[in-house]
Amino acid sequence: MQNAFSKVFIFAGLALSVMQTPRAQTSAMASGAKKITSVEGITEYDLPNGLKVLIFPDMSQPTITVNVTYLVGSRLEGYGETGMAHLLEHMAFKGTALRPDVSKELNDHGCQFNGSTSEDRTNYFETFTATDENLNWALAMEAARMVNSRVSKKDLSSEMTVVRNEFEIGENNPTAILYERMLSSAYLWHNYGKTTIGNRSDIENVPIENLQAFYKKYYQPDNSVLLVAGKIDAAKTLALVEKYFSKIPKPDRVLQTSYTVEPTQDGERAVALRRVGDVQIIAAMYHIPAGMHPDYPAMEIVDEILQNNPSGRAYKALVQTKKASRVFAWETQLKDPGIFIVGAEVRTGQSLEEAKTALTNTLDSMGVVPPSKDEVERAKAKILKNVEELYRNSGQVGVTMSEYIAMGDWRLFYLYRDGVKKTTAEDVYRAARTYLVASNRTIGTFIPDAKPIRAEIPAAPAVVGLVQNYKGEAAIATGEIFDPSPKNIESRTHKGQTPVGIKYAFLPKTTRGGSVSADLTLRFGDEQSLKGQRLNSLFAAQTLMKGTKTKTEQQIKDALDQLKASVRIFGGGGSTTVTIQTIKGNLPAVLQLVNEVLTQAVIPEKEFDQFRQQQLAGLEQQKSDPQGIATREFRRILNPYPKDDPRYTAAFDEAIEGVKALKVEDARKFYHEFYGASNATLSVVGDFDENAVKKVMEDGLGSFKSPKPYKRIENKYMDVAKSDKTVKTPDKANAMFMAGQHIKINDAAPDYPALFMGNWILGGGELSSRLADRIRKKDGLSYGVGSFLDVPSQDDNATFGSYAMYAPQNADKLLAAFKEEVDLVQKDGVTEKELADAKKALLQQLQLGRSQDPDLAGELNNYLFINRDILWDAAYEDKINKLTVSDVNNALKKYIDPNKITIIKAGDFDKVVKP
Numbered sequence: 046m047q048n049a050f051s052k053v054f055i056f057a058g059l060a061l062s063v064m065q066t067p068r069a070q071t072s073a074m075a076s077g078a079k080k081i082t083s084v085e086g087i088t089e090y091d092l093p094n095g096l097k098v099l100i101f102p103d104m105s106q107p108t109i110t111v112n113v114t115y116l117v118g119s120r121l122e123g124y125g126e127t128g129m130a131h132l133l134e135h136m137a138f139k140g141t142a143l144r145p146d147v148s149k150e151l152n153d154h155g156c157q158f159n160g161s162t163s164e165d166r167t168n169y170f171e172t173f174t175a176t177d178e179n180l181n182w183a184l185a186m187e188a189a190r191m192v193n194s195r196v197s198k199k200d201l202s203s204e205m206t207v208v209r210n211e212f213e214i215g216e217n218n219p220t221a222i223l224y225e226r227m228l229s230s231a232y233l234w235h236n237y238g239k240t241t242i243g244n245r246s247d248i249e250n251v252p253i254e255n256l257q258a259f260y261k262k263y264y265q266p267d268n269s270v271l272l273v274a275g276k277i278d279a280a281k282t283l284a285l286v287e288k289y290f291s292k293i294p295k296p297d298r299v300l301q302t303s304y305t306v307e308p309t310q311d312g313e314r315a316v317a318l319r320r321v322g323d324v325q326i327i328a329a330m331y332h333i334p335a336g337m338h339p340d341y342p343a344m345e346i347v348d349e350i351l352q353n354n355p356s357g358r359a360y361k362a363l364v365q366t367k368k369a370s371r372v373f374a375w376e377t378q379l380k381d382p383g384i385f386i387v388g389a390e391v392r393t394g395q396s397l398e399e400a401k402t403a404l405t406n407t408l409d410s411m412g413v414v415p416p417s418k419d420e421v422e423r424a425k426a427k428i429l430k431n432v433e434e435l436y437r438n439s440g441q442v443g444v445t446m447s448e449y450i451a452m453g454d455w456r457l458f459y460l461y462r463d464g465v466k467k468t469t470a471e472d473v474y475r476a477a478r479t480y481l482v483a484s485n486r487t488i489g490t491f492i493p494d495a496k497p498i499r500a501e502i503p504a505a506p507a508v509v510g511l512v513q514n515y516k517g518e519a520a521i522a523t524g525e526i527f528d529p530s531p532k533n534i535e536s537r538t539h540k541g542q543t544p545v546g547i548k549y550a551f552l553p554k555t556t557r558g559g560s561v562s563a564d565l566t567l568r569f570g571d572e573q574s575l576k577g578q579r580l581n582s583l584f585a586a587q588t589l590m591k592g593t594k595t596k597t598e599q600q601i602k603d604a605l606d607q608l609k610a611s612v613r614i615f616g617g618g619g620s621t622t623v624t625i626q627t628i629k630g631n632l633p634a635v636l637q638l639v640n641e642v643l644t645q646a647v648i649p650e651k652e653f654d655q656f657r658q659q660q661l662a663g664l665e666q667q668k669s670d671p672q673g674i675a676t677r678e679f680r681r682i683l684n685p686y687p688k689d690d691p692r693y694t695a696a697f698d699e700a701i702e703g704v705k706a707l708k709v710e711d712a713r714k715f716y717h718e719f720y721g722a723s724n725a726t727l728s729v730v731g732d733f734d735e736n737a738v739k740k741v742m743e744d745g746l747g748s749f750k751s752p753k754p755y756k757r758i759e760n761k762y763m764d765v766a767k768s769d770k771t772v773k774t775p776d777k778a779n780a781m782f783m784a785g786q787h788i789k790i791n792d793a794a795p796d797y798p799a800l801f802m803g804n805w806i807l808g809g810g811e812l813s814s815r816l817a818d819r820i821r822k823k824d825g826l827s828y829g830v831g832s833f834l835d836v837p838s839q840d841d842n843a844t845f846g847s848y849a850m851y852a853p854q855n856a857d858k859l860l861a862a863f864k865e866e867v868d869l870v871q872k873d874g875v876t877e878k879e880l881a882d883a884k885k886a887l888l889q890q891l892q893l894g895r896s897q898d899p900d901l902a903g904e905l906n907n908y909l910f911i912n913r914d915i916l917w918d919a920a921y922e923d924k925i926n927k928l929t930v931s932d933v934n935n936a937l938k939k940y941i942d943p944n945k946i947t948i949i950k951a952g953d954f955d956k957v958v959k960p
Contacts, residue, residue: 095267101274103439105524128243152813155889166451175276206825328388336378343476349424370662437558453508561731586616640745721751780952785846799936808832874934
């Protein structure tokens with residue numbers, strides 16, 4: 046599950062066949078629900094028991110999201126009970142008396158789901174295929190665990206160790222711990238000074254009676270908000286909500302309002318942290334107003350003005366001058382006044398003091414040098430683009446509303462958006478002068494000041510006054526009701542090839558807000574010509590957007606923000622892929638810009654060097670991280686290619702030296718000698734003009750011929766000998782386990798569906814799997830555990846693998862549990878019920894994947910390359926449906942060989958006391 050601590054890691058049946066008309070949807074509502082207000086497509090109702098209900102129909106989505114927000118987070122925890130809200134979040138997945146395994150139910154319905162805890166709220170959400178059965182199930186399940194969750198001592202004993210393992214994962218991250226220390230110094234009294242994950246001893250020792258009392262007090266209808274968004278009939282959905290939730294009585298207890306107010310900080314405070322690590326960090330933290338205060342949008346704009354790459358003030362002062370490899374900034378948007386943090390990563394060997402001076406000087410200057418109109422408008426464009434991207438996805442809107450519900454009212458989301466639009470350069474300047482002062486800062490050392498300047502943080506304004514009579518803007522346009530079946534997708538997909546050789550697959554449809562997604566892949570070179578080019582190919586792809594013959598990196602980013610577009614370019618070896626998300630009217634212009642980036646890249650030396658510094662910092666930081674070490678060693682052992690092979694994986698020190706030796710001339714040479722569109726594929730899904738797309742691509746890439754011939758590099762089966770390797774990582778509280786083997790099979794093989802299903806049951810089904818049931822739920826050894834099966838389409842070289850994060854002292858128990866579960870699934874096989882449940886979950890998840898336009902664009906793009914149509918999915922799903930227990934068990938015995946499984950362990954095992 047997620048928690049607010051993650052912010053630090055910067056640093057079921059028939060489909061809904063009858064839909065009501067919009068007019069019918071707004072009439073004949075359930076009798077017990079009272080309509081409160083409607084804003085931009087979302088309507089609020091109150092039930093007599095106090096439950097607030099938000100209904101958000103979006104017929105363009107073939108999915109439904111159900112989100113329950115409880116107004117309780119770490120802010121309301123008592124002495125000795127830190128982490129209780131987050132621990133309770135985990136316990137809510139344990140089930141009820143009539144629903145013994147909620148996490149399995151979620152998997153069986155093919156959901157994308159999670160729970161998260163922050164300072165002010167806890168939320169649970171699930172996104173699933175839009176069917177009557179699924180919606181009924183989800184609402185019934187959430188109503189059941191609202192007041193009937195099995196919060197038992199037995200479950201606490203196992204889940205406590207899982208949460209403790211999650212705590213230990215955070216303990217491995219220097220940035221996370223530094224953030225925790227700074228919070229505890231910046232806040233003297235308010236609970237925001239304690240991270241949501243809690244204190245280790247509190248996690249380990251919390252009495253079950255306290256946890257049960259906490260649950261009964263806060264998990265009640267009058268302290269929660271239910272949001273249902275997606276392909277729903279509003280009237281039917283509200284009736285279902287009333288059916289399942291209205292029977293829950295309103296509790297007699299009265300919730301007390303929290304009253305602790307953090308006093309004004311009266312001087313600069315100091316924090317020093319000494320732990321094993323490879324990258325230095327300097328950061329400054331300031332108190333700022335609550336999330337609904339008018340000054341909050343201004344501080345978010347300050348964030349962008351400081352950290353923007355490449356025009357940000359802090360970026361220029363630290364990264365461009367090579368005083369730091371990376372800068373970061375974020376702010377907490379909370380019910381009570383929160384914090385604003387800016388920091389930098391500094392490579393070992395560089396002066397931390399110089400970076401500190403540059404950082405504090407830059408921050409102090411924000412109150413002296415007013416922001417320019419361009420700086421403010423650039424920041425606003427980016428923030429508003431992100432808001433619009435989110436709002437085009439009703440499922441994401443549902444989850445995001447939890448944050449604003451926690452602040453006092455869901456309509457604060459719109460007030461925040463409007464606030465960003467109205468914020469002026471003078472507003473930003475005033476906010477910077479008010480809050481970015483030395484006496485309000487937590488950093489470095491204390492400095493006496495005879496006349497200290499204080500930052501008086503205003504109280505959170507009354508929410509009722511802010512949202513009263515608020516109407517909002519016009520509701521965003523909705524899209525069509527789309528059937529994500531392979532047959533429908535294939536019938537609506539237009540395929541072809543442009544004169545230059547670009548294969549394309551176009552799937553036009555009307556979408557919410559006119560959204561459109563595209564994937565473009567260039568392929569070049571062969572095994573011989575790409576020898577020794579591994580790093581050059583990687584850096585060439587990653588630096589394409591650093592500048593063209595006519596545009597700087599900042600101009601490219603500004604143009605994308607103005608076009609409300611997100612473009613990502615990645616690649617290496619013999620291919621480079623561009624992913625695009627934008628809206629209908631802007632797609633041609635975005636494609637023109639992408640064409641310019643691909644055909645007129647210049648790879649500026651300064652930006653190339655800055656990217657290299659960032660890569661070095663990342664490699665150096667991973668050198669002591671158990672997860673990074675184990676993952677890299679796993680790849681190296683299972684794929685022992687020669688050093689000049691583009692598929693080779695270098696050791697950390699070797700990779701660092703290789704990056705240091707890179708020259709911009711080599712990356713430029715690679716670009717000019719390999720890049721071209723002769724072997725390209727393009728997929729577009731969403732709302733767009735096909736002819737306009739074809740014209741832009743032909744005009745832009747028509748003469749962009751590939752200089753060298755292309756031939757796909759085969760990935761032949763490698764019979765790698767079994768290996769058992771342990772890597773010691775001093776002073777790391779968490780360890781990492783990796784295990785796996787190569788398998789000679791591809792996804793066209795007759796045994797593939799059975800093998801895939803076998804792995805799903807063993808560990809691929811996330812929380813509902815043999816490994817998760819044993820290692821996480823029963824033994825409580827790991828927060829994250831599972832298995833994977835990577836099977837190619839064109840070569841017989843698949844990889845079966847497993848992973849687990851755990852405490853070093855549990856290494857022997859974890860290994861024994863893993864081996865036992867693999868042996869059991871091979872010896873006894875899977876059961877009829879396991880197979881039936883897995884089929885249902887997998888098939889719904891596959892359909893859910895096709896309902897996400899970015900994912901569908903990626904699949905269509907890949908199918909163009911391997912000469913496959915999406916009807917393959919239908920055939921594959923039919924094979925899954927016909928699988929028998931015998932098929933699955935035979936495949937597991939045939940392909941999974943315990944005598945060939947390589948095992949990698951990384952952690953601080955020297956501290957483990959042997960009996």
